[in-house]
Structures are given as C-alpha cells and as structure tokens.
Amino acid sequence: MSSQRTRTDELLETWMAATARPIPNFREGSASRRRPRRSFILVLAVIALILLALGTLAIGALVQRRSDSVPSAELAHSAVAAIADAPGVRFTLKISTHSGDGISSTDASGLIDFARGRFSGTADGGSGGGSMSLFGGPTSGGVIVADGLFVQTEGGPWVAVPDGNPQLQAFLDPVRLSRALEAVVDSSAVDPAIRSKPCGAETCRVISLSAPPAVLLDAEASMLGVDSQPPPADFGPTAIELLIDPSGFPVRMDVTLEAGSTTTPIGLELARLDPVPTISPPIP
Amino acid sequence: MTVSPPEDERRFKDAFQRDWPAVFRFAVAWTNDLSSAEDLAQETFARLWDRRSSIDWDRPVTPWLLVVTRRLATDRFRRLKVPFAAPAIRDLNEDGVAAWIDVRAAFGRLSARERAALVSTTLLGLTPDEAAEALAMSPGAVRAAVSRAREKLESER
Numbered sequence: 001m002s003s004q005r006t007r008t009d010e011l012l013e014t015w016m017a018a019t020a021r022p023i024p025n026f027r028e029g030s031a032s033r034r035r036p037r038r039s040f041i042l043v044l045a046v047i048a049l050i051l052l053a054l055g056t057l058a059i060g061a062l063v064q065r066r067s068d069s070v071p072s073a074e075l076a077h078s079a080v081a082a083i084a085d086a087p088g089v090r091f092t093l094k095i096s097t098h099s100g101d102g103i104s105s106t107d108a109s110g111l112i113d114f115a116r117g118r119f120s121g122t123a124d125g126g127s128g129g130g131s132m133s134l135f136g137g138p139t140s141g142g143v144i145v146a147d148g149l150f151v152q153t154e155g156g157p158w159v160a161v162p163d164g165n166p167q168l169q170a171f172l173d174p175v176r177l178s179r180a181l182e183a184v185v186d187s188s189a190v191d192p193a194i195r196s197k198p199c200g201a202e203t204c205r206v207i208s209l210s211a212p213p214a215v216l217l218d219a220e221a222s223m224l225g226v227d228s229q230p231p232p233a234d235f236g237p238t239a240i241e242l243l244i245d246p247s248g249f250p251v252r253m254d255v256t257l258e259a260g261s262t263t264t265p266i267g268l269e270l271a272r273l274d275p276v277p278t279i280s281p282p283i284p
Numbered sequence: 285m286t287v288s289p290p291e292d293e294r295r296f297k298d299a300f301q302r303d304w305p306a307v308f309r310f311a312v313a314w315t316n317d318l319s320s321a322e323d324l325a326q327e328t329f330a331r332l333w334d335r336r337s338s339i340d341w342d343r344p345v346t347p348w349l350l351v352v353t354r355r356l357a358t359d360r361f362r363r364l365k366v367p368f369a370a371p372a373i374r375d376l377n378e379d380g381v382a383a384w385i386d387v388r389a390a391f392g393r394l395s396a397r398e399r400a401a402l403v404s405t406t407l408l409g410l411t412p413d414e415a416a417e418a419l420a421m422s423p424g425a426v427r428a429a430v431s432r433a434r435e436k437l438e439s440e441r
Contacts (some may be wrong), residue, residue, distance in 0.1 A: 007438050012406060015387045015407070016309075019309045019312050020305075022306045026329055026333070257351055
C-alpha cells in the first residue's frame with residue numbers, strides 16, 4: 001500500500017533541504033560578541049543612509065555656490081540649515097553585502113517629509129531573504145510614520161504599533177539628526193578636488209569623503225540612543241562618493257563599507273520634493 | 285552529575301556536534317528566518333558553554349537546548365518589538381533561494397508554535413511530550429497545533 005504524498009509532505013521536504021547546513025565551528029562568547037561584523041556592517045549601512053540622505057542636501061546646496069575646495073566646518077553648518085530647510089526627499093536605496101558567504105541584497109524606497117516629521121518606506125530583502133527588520137520584516141515590509149507608527153509585514157495588513165518606536169522617532173528629530181550629521185562631516189576627510197562624471201545625459205560634479213569608523217559609530221549611538229557594538233578590528237574608513245547635477249542637487253551617492261573580506265556597497269538615489277506628497281496613516 | 289573541566293568540554297563538543305542541527309532547525313521553525321536562527325543557535329550553545337561545568341550531563345541536554353532557544357527567540361522579539369536594525373543578508377545559495385522563498389511563504393501562514401510543533405514532531409523526531417516541554421505547551425496542545433498546521437498548509441495552494 002502506498003500513502004498519498006501531500007502538499008505538507010512536499011513543503012516539509014523542501015524545508016528540510018533548505019535548512020541543511022554544515023555544523024559551524026563553535027566560538028566562545030555570546031553570539032552577538034562572536035558575530036559582530038555582519039550586524040555591525042548592516043546597521044552602519046542603514047545609519048549611513050540616514051545621515052547621507054540628509055548630508056547630500058546640504059553638500060549639494062553648498063557646491064552650487066562654490067566650486068573650489070569645501071571646508072568641512074562650512075559643510076557642517078550648511079547641513080544644519082539644510083535639514084531645517086529641506087521639505088523632503090524621495091529615496092531609492094540598494095544595499096548589497098559581498099562576503100565569503102555569498103551576496104545578499106536589499107532594495108528600499110520611500111519618502112521622508114522632514115517638515116512634518118513623517119516617513120514612508122517599503123523594502124524587499126530581494127534574492128537573499130533574511131531579516132528586514134527596519135521595514136517591518138522579516139523579508140519584506142513597510143513602515144509609515146504619520147500620526148503614529150504603522151508596520152506592514154510580508155505584504156500583510158498594516159498594523160498600528162500603539163507604543164511607537166523611540167528609535168524611529170529619534171531618527172525623525174531634525175535637531176538630533178543635524179547634530180549627528182555635523183559630527184560626521186566635521187570628522188570626515190573631504191577631498192578638496194571636485195571631479196566630473198557622466199550621470200545620465202548630464203555631467204555631474206563628484207565629491208569624495210572618507211568617514212572614520214568611530215564617527216559613524218558615534219553617530220549611530222547619538223541618533224538612536226543605543227549602545228553600539230565595537231566595530232570589527234579590520235573595519236576601515238568609509239568611502240563616500242557624491243554625484244551632484246548641474247542644478248546643484250545631489251542625484252546619487254555611493255558608499256562602500258569594508259571590513260576584512262566583507263564589502264557592502266550602498267547606492268542611494270535622491271529626488272528633492274517640494275512640496276512633499278502627503279504621507280497619511282494607512283489605516284484610520 | 286557534574287564532570288571535570290576536560291570532560292565537560294568533551295561533553296559540550298559532543299552535544300554541539302549532535303544537537304546543533306536540531307537547535308538550528310528548531311530556531312528556523314520558531315522564527316521562519318534562517319539568519320536569525322543561526323544567531324539563536326550560536327547563542328543557545330554559548331549558554332550551554334557557560335554552564336558546562338554545572339550542568340548535569342547524565343540527563344538529556346536536547347530538551348534544555350530547545351527551551352533555551354525558544355526563550356531567546358521570544359526575548360529577542362519582545363526586546364525589538366518593531367526592530368530597527370538589519371537589512372537582508374545571505375541565506376542560501378542561488379539554487380536554494382527559490383525553494384526557500386516558496387516554503388517560507390507557506391510556513392509564514394502558521395504561528396510560531398504551529399511551525400515549531402510541526403517541525404519538532406515530524407522532522408526532529410520529538411514525541412508530543414518532548415515537543416510540549418520545548419514549546420511550553422501541553423501534549424494535547426502540541427497535537428492540535430500540528431493538526432492546524434497541516435490543515436493550513438494543505439489549504440494554502
């Protein structure tokens with residue numbers, strides 16, 4: 001007698017195959033202490049996005065006025081003003097991590113309304129799957145901050161989170177952001193040379209910066225109010241390349257985070273929004 | 285019974301080799317997430333390592349490991365609530381990605397307890413009593429959860 005194979009049997013067999021892994025080597029200490037590199041890099045990637053999305057507005061405005069060397073102190077002051085003045089942005093973000101384990105990727109896009117302190121974003125873990133906790137996760141989801149915090153997970157219904165999220169609220173605080181950005185720009189090495197590079201049908205000006213690891217770490221702590229993990233010993237300075245179109249607007253930014261053999265390139269495209277489309281709560 | 289330091293390290297290594305796959309899979313079942321499960325499995329064995337000199341090695345350690353895994357996963361969820369941290373990471377090679385996405389979506393329709401009960405009893409070889417201990421449920425509740433899980437998976441086409 002043969003038993004009929006069910007859908008559950010098929011799924012369990014696939015699940016078993018997908019979870020077949022070689023047994024790793026055990027290393028003493030907690031998981032978080034043992035595996036700082038991946039989580040640290042990924043957190044920094046998000047922080048870099050937040051800081052640089054705002055920073056590009058300031059830098060772009062500055063370069064529109066000046067084409068010679070750009071003092072970092074002036075950048076910082078301009079950044080503070082830009083955060084207060086910028087109505088909002090539309091962002092498209094691509095993050096990929098290349099390591100000995102393979103390549104993972106995340107695509108995200110959304111709106112930030114600085115004036116009203118509102119945020120709308122969706123993200124997909126792409127081919128790598130895995131955690132997508134910033135945007136509701138675990139592999140895809142959305143976040144809206146508009147008269148409350150709302151989260152969507154895996155294409156499901158929007159859910160209101162009554163207690164909010166202090167870290168997300170802190171992220172939308174322009175004063176806190178401006179201070180964190182000022183510290184980053186002040187401590188980064190800004191290449192005085194401004195190069196040119198094709199961007200679409202136009203020629204963009206290119207600014208290069210190099211941010212030391214400790215600066216991004218401090219920014220993470222001050223912005224999110226969290227205790228950061230110590231960076232990997234081989235975490236190097238973060239290279240930032242900014243493309244600014246003829247109007248002075250920063251249209252693209254490329255950031256590369258490196259630690260040992262792990263490289264995380266981040267590509268961010270921005271569009272200035274004035275006025276900003278209304279970001280409304282997804283549910284009453 | 286506690287054992288001498290060289291012996292407790294040997295027992296730990298034996299347990300790690302024997303139980304890591306089950307702990308990892310139990311964590312995947314609970315979280316429906318491969319990368320979180322890797323961290324949880326490592327954290328679970330870190331707890332065992334810390335207790336290697338005081339744990340009673342004459343008793344089966346697997347149930348203790350699964351309970352710790354579940355508690356760590358629950359604590360992590362409560363602590364993060366709406367987590368604010370990591371973008372996606374690598375989980376599988378290219379060939380396994382499509383299959384995993386499909387099965388993860390199907391298992392995503394189950395609750396964590398339904399997934400863990402189903403996996404524990406059908407794939408990890410636990411009896412309903414053993415699964416009940418790991419999941420802090422009654423054996424009857426485990427059986428009911430397995431039944432519900434099967435019904436949901438069969439109707440998900």
